[in-house]
Amino acid sequence: QQQVKQSPQSLIVQKGGISIINCAYENTAFDYFPWYQQFPGKGPALLIAIRPDVSEKKEGRFTISFNKSAKQFSLHIMDSQPGDSATYFCAADGTGGGNKLTFGTGTQLKVEL
């Protein structure tokens, strides 16, 4: 199975709150899990990525939590800001990267004042 399931489809968070987006996969050959941020009319930008040898990776306000046994990973945005309002895509790749990314369906995040 090549699918990556992403939820929720949309999310509204108050400024300063925590935004949580979840993804699940089935293909155990996946070993690279990036998150992309996309603003309207722009291309996706790599936000943060994780490999299965660690359960968590943190970069600034962004944290990926990875559960290998459950085949799930999530993005946490701490202290969410209005500038974080964008569409977020999780993705997965196999054989160490360099192959085709399988994208989730996307989550539209809106951070309200």
Next chain:
Amino acid sequence: GAVVSQHPSRVICKSGTSVKIECRSLDFQATTMFWYRQFPKKSLMLMATSNEGSKATYEQGVEKDKFLINHASLTLSTLTVTSAHPEDSSFYICSAILTSSYNEQFFGPGTRLTVL
């Protein structure tokens, strides 16, 4: 580093004409580039993998004679939409692999194609 550009950013053309979109890796060489298509409020759909010096590999359901891909150099891949029709209107995005950075994909800013 790892900047990918696309040109043009927007293009409007008449039905039946062909449109060429360029994708360039500005500060690195990319033997592999990808072309995606994205509909409004939808995820990215991979169209094809572009390999420098060889034929592109198309995803199932993507017409290779409709979407011509050329990857003539390590910094440039082009997508030509031939005999464009209104249903080809979409947001086209390319990406390039940076092999020195764990093969991470870096995306271009996208090209909005509108076929009248």
